[in-house]
Amino acid sequence: MSRRWLVIALPMLWLGVFFLLPFLEVARISLLDPAIARPPYSAMFEAGVFAGDLENYLFLLSDSLYVNAYLSSIRIAFISTVLALLVGYPMAYAIARSPEPRRTVLLFLVILPFWTSFLLRVYAWIGLLKNNGLINNMLMSLGVIDEPLIMLQTDFAVYVGIVYTYLPFMILPLYANLVKLDGALLEASSDLGASPASTFFRVTLPLSLPGVLAGSMLVFIPAIGEFVIPALLGGPDTLMIGRVLWNEFFSNRDWPMASAVAVAMLLLIVLPILWTQKLVESRT
Amino acid sequence: MKRRSLFLVISATLGFVFLYVPIVSLVVYSFNESQLVTVWGGFSTKWYGELLRDPQILGAAWISLKIGVVSATLAVVFGTLAALVLVRFGAFWGKPILRGMTAAPLVMPEVITGLSLLLLFVSMEQAIGWPAGRGMLTVIIAHTTFSLAYVAVVVQSRLVDMDRSIDEAALDLGATPVRVFFDITLPIIAPALIAGWLLAFTISLDDLVVASFTSGPGASTLPMVIFSKVRLGVSPDVNALATLIIVVVAVGVGIAWALMQRGQRK
Secondary structure, three states: OHHHHHHHHHHHHHHHHHHHHHHHHHHHHOOOOEOOOOOOEOOOEEOOEEOOOOHHHHHHHHOHHHHHHHHHHHHHHHHHHHHHHHHHHHHHHHHHHOOHHHHHHHHHHHHHHHHOOHHHHHHHHHHHHOOOOHHHHHHHHOOOOOOOOOOOOOHHHHHHHHHHHHHHHHHHHHHHHHOOOOHHHHHHHHHOOOOHHHHHHHHHHHHOHHHHHHHHHHHHHHHHOOOHHHHHOOOOOOOOHHHHHHHHHHOOOOHHHHHHHHHHHHHHHHHHHHHHHHHHHHHO | OHHHHHHHHHHHHHHHHHHHHHHHHHHHHHOEOOOOOOOOOOEOOHHHHHHHOOHHHHHHHHHHHHHHHHHHHHHHHHHHHHHHHHHHOOOOOOHHHHHHHHHHHHHOOHHHHHHHHHHHHHHHHHHHOOOOOOOHHHHHHHHHHHHHHHHHHHHHHHHHHOOHHHHHHHHHOOOOHHHHHHHHHHHHHHHHHHHHHHHHHHHHHHOOHHHHHHOOOOOOOHHHHHHHHHHOOOOHHHHHHHHHHHHHHHHHHHHHHHHHHHHHHO
């Protein structure tokens, strides 16, 4: 039976040391002060006395930068999720309704970009959205606009980037849900005289809500902590909490403050989301 | 009925155009003679030549490949063990903890994962002298940790689908559990392991944020080099690099997809 325990112990130990323990470390360092030393934070105990305090957290609350960054992350992630739903739902529905061999090919086409480098897909949008980029050049040569639209380094570019990179996360759970939808229900609905639109809103959409929720979570959660997309596509005033943490760590070299931002992000954003998700799951 | 299907076809087509225009534009402009990324200056493969002579990019690519291979392999080992424990082993005190720890990395913001691992490494180095400094080893540990979760998901779904009576028959015939695992379970779940490995490998090759936190001065990965190049402005050799990566990934995803489809049909 010792082998059984080895099988259990190996993954437990790895995840315990490299996943659970790090959070305790972040929590610990968030209570300390930055110091000019290696590592750049003060000691937890000075002469045997506990030297940590909640100063970093008080600063988080007092400086509007952080509060605004949390709110703005939530807003950007929310708008992007709604947009991804609007783009992804018809795609997922069309794939689920198409005949079998074509369905496999279309699904493959959805997954392929998702596995193509995330960074490079974001980078591709720089080339499209720039002032002299593909979209502006095309619109200008068609005579639709006279001077380039300013799209890059705006919140608009960030929405496009998030919707684009996380679209497969929205489509796949929606597809998995819609493909199980019983066609007989739709036929029954139209036989009873419902228009396609009312069939959709009264039958299809309510039945696909678990898929909508799953897909929205998969877009919303990573979008909240996003760093790469606002850094490459957003402007200097695009405020997102992932970017604030990154700057706090790499530019200001304030490790304790970065830790406090991370802990607050976990407590205020990630855990509530997981908790609501669990509540909803247990009800459905 | 007819009108709705037309609406569906149009919106799905537009969706696929949206998905593929950026990728196609990268590939097309990688063959652009012009230095200006969005002005077409004639067909040329010079950026590929430039790429192959860039020691910084080649070095970073090599580091990324090594990290990807080692961390994907470790992630398959630990991820499979975790999946086995979760699917096959009865209840024990640590099971809910393990379940949580294999699911949580999937939803954890990368900046938090990266920061927390770095702080752990720094504290460990202070306390026990290991890991000494940061470099490939620390990135490998970090990548193993979060891609392990993806492997566990893929392998778990395969284990759940697997017919257990074959295992039970072998056990009844007197085979040891270890023998049953290597002779029966492993060959049956092998496609999931390969798919999981490829997924973990791609995730590792793709990661910028966690690698930036956990790597040291001598070990810049490919995404780190690309990110610093892109930040300075769009450069055409990145298009060439992107095209090469797209081709490699398309082939890899194609193989993984075929394996998963075959596994499902059986």
